[in-house]
Amino acid sequence: MPTKKICSIVIPCYNEEDNVMQLYSELKKLSIPEHISLKLLYVDDNSEDDTWPRICELSRADSSVSGIKLTRNYGHQAALQAGLREAGGDAVITMDADLQHPPSCIPRMIECWEDGANVVNMIRKPDPTLPVFKRVSSSLFYKTFRFLTRLSLNDGQSDFRLFDSFALSGILQFQEKCIFLRGIVCLLGTKQESLEFIPAARQYGETKYTLPKMLRLALNASISFSAFPLRLGFFIGIICISFAFIYVIYAFGIRIIIYPENIQHGWASLVVLISFLFGSQFLYMSIMGEYIIRIFNECKNRPTYIVEGKTSSVGKS
Ligand code: UDP
Ligand code: MG
Numbered sequence: 675m676p677t678k679k680i681c682s683i684v685i686p687c688y689n690e691e692d693n694v695m696q697l698y699s700e701l702k703k704l705s706i707p708e709h710i711s712l713k714l715l716y717v718d719d720n721s722e723d724d725t726w727p728r729i730c731e732l733s734r735a736d737s738s739v740s741g742i743k744l745t746r747n748y749g750h751q752a753a754l755q756a757g758l759r760e761a762g763g764d765a766v767i768t769m770d771a772d773l774q775h776p777p778s779c780i781p782r783m784i785e786c787w788e789d790g791a792n793v794v795n796m797i798r799k800p801d802p803t804l805p806v807f808k809r810v811s812s813s814l815f816y817k818t819f820r821f822l823t824r825l826s827l828n829d830g831q832s833d834f835r836l837f838d839s840f841a842l843s844g845i846l847q848f849q850e851k852c853i854f855l856r857g858i859v860c861l862l863g864t865k866q867e868s869l870e871f872i873p874a875a876r877q878y879g880e881t882k883y884t885l886p887k888m889l890r891l892a893l894n895a896s897i898s899f900s901a902f903p904l905r906l907g908f909f910i911g912i913i914c915i916s917f918a919f920i921y922v923i924y925a926f927g928i929r930i931i932i933y934p935e936n937i938q939h940g941w942a943s944l945v946v947l948i949s950f951l952f953g954s955q956f957l958y959m960s961i962m963g964e965y966i967i968r969i970f971n972e973c974k975n976r977p978t979y980i981v982e983g984k985t986s987s988v989g990k991s
Contacts, residue, residue, distance in 0.1 A: 678711040679764040681784060681836075684757030686717045686750055690771040691724040692878035698732055698739065700777040710784060715761050716741040716771070719753040749887065751853050754833060758845060767836045768855075773877040775834035782869055783836045792841040792864035798830035801873050815892045822900035825860040834871070840864065847977040854895040863980065898974065904963035907956045914953030918946045 683701065687694060694716065706712060716729040718741060729741035742760055744753060754768055765787050769775040779796060786794045801809075816829045833855055837845060841864050848858050859866070883891075897903070925942030 676709065678709055680713055680762070681706075681710055681765045681767060682713045682715055682761035682763040683767045683769060683780075684715050684717065684754065684761050685769060685771050686719055686753035686757060687721060687725050687729070687771040688719040688747060688750070688753070688882045689721045689723045689725060689879060691721070691728055693771045693773060694725055694728040694732065696877055697771055697773055697777070698736075700773065701780075704777060704780055706781060706784065707788075712738065713761075713763060714739045715757055717753045717757040717760075718743040719749070720744050720747045749890075750833070750883070751855060751891070754855055755853050758837075758842065761842075763839070765836055765838050766842050767834075769834045772879065774873045774875070775832065776871060776874050779834070779869065779871050786867050786869065787836050787838055790865060791836075791867040792838050793859060793862065793866040794836040795828075795859065795866060795868045796832055796834040797828050797868050797870050798832050798834075799870050799872050800830070803875065811888065815895075818892075819857075819895060819899070822896050822902050823857070825857060825899065827856055827860055828868070830870075831856050832873075835859070844977075844980045847980060850898065850974045850976065852894045852898055854891070854898060857895055857899045861976070864982070901963075901967040901970075904967055905960060907963055908960035911953045911956030911958075911960060914949045914956060916953075918949035918953060921949065922946050 685697065698714065701712065701714060704712070714732075716725075716732075716739070718726045718729055720743065726741070726743050729739075729743075732739045733741055742756060744756060748756075757768065758766060765784070767780065767783060769777075775796065783794045783796070813829060816827060816831075819825070819827055841862060844862050844864065845855075845858060848861075921942065925946070
């Protein structure tokens with residue numbers, strides 16, 4: 675009998691005791707091609723409720739279920755990273771525990787993967803039932819992110835996606851500590867396909883993305899993918915110095931010649947001096963910024979490139 679392909683499903687959970695079982699039974703109902711076997715990996719992000727005992731219970735009853743528990747609440751992105759490192763197989767799917775990512779999409783994702791996609795991104799269709807604040811803040815975040823990074827991150831991009839083993843090995847080469855997976859996937863290259871889905875309502879419990887967590891994610895995503903804020907000093911510096919030069923021409927050229935009687939001594943030189951010094955300071959800060967950008971990039975230790983293929987002659991002398 676030919677060996678089955680393994681597709682692991684990574685599910686980060688934080689206080690999802692009621693969703694763990696529900697998601698399990700939904701996943702078990704799926705009609706998956708015979709030659710594929712699903713494995714479930716729950717990542718407990720240090721829940722305070724009975725999430726972990728439920729995962730352990732499931733794992734004892736079904737050998738295709740396993741779990742890892744983190745020592746404290748590291749956040750969704752870190753929990754996903756932990757799951758991706760732990761999961762093996764020919765493909766890995768990441769999805770939320772609350773059933774907002776409909777399990778019924780999984781057969782389509784697998785089909786797309788078998789047709790040759792390295793990554794299958796699931797794009798959330800606009801959801802009119804979401805609170806206005808969440809819709810506005812999310813759209814604002816994606817717009818700012820695109821402006822700052824020039825990466826084409828779709829408004830509805832979610833962390834519901836499939837990686838084949840090649841894309842997964844690429845993702846695991848990104849060693850950074852404050853990871854923003856949606857951004858990393860944009861840097862990955864490889865053959866990526868997108869499918870749309872209609873998000874379901876959260877099954878049990880409340881959102882675990884509190885406002886501070888959302889702000890931290892947005893800040894982390896923007897800072898780790900864009901050096902623009904550090905380069906802003908350059909533009910402010912140029913504006914201040916240009917203003918100083920224009921004011922010199924205005925004050926000493928036009929005003930002294932045309933209205934010499936109105937001149938207040940010292941005023942113009944003060945304005946010019948302050949603008950020039952501020953401008954120079956900003957310019958110097960932007961030079962320091964360039965060094966910090968380089969240190970930051972080195973610290974992130976991102977792969978410089980990912981090799982897609984090699985001819986058979988590589989390595990033979
Ligand atoms: N989650 C996590 N750690 C956290 C916050 C959330 O593992 O600190 C998990 C959560 O259990 C869920 C997924 O991340 O499976 C997405 O969170 P949630 O559904 O609360 O976010 P929302 O859909 O409201 O944006
Ligand atoms: Mg959710």
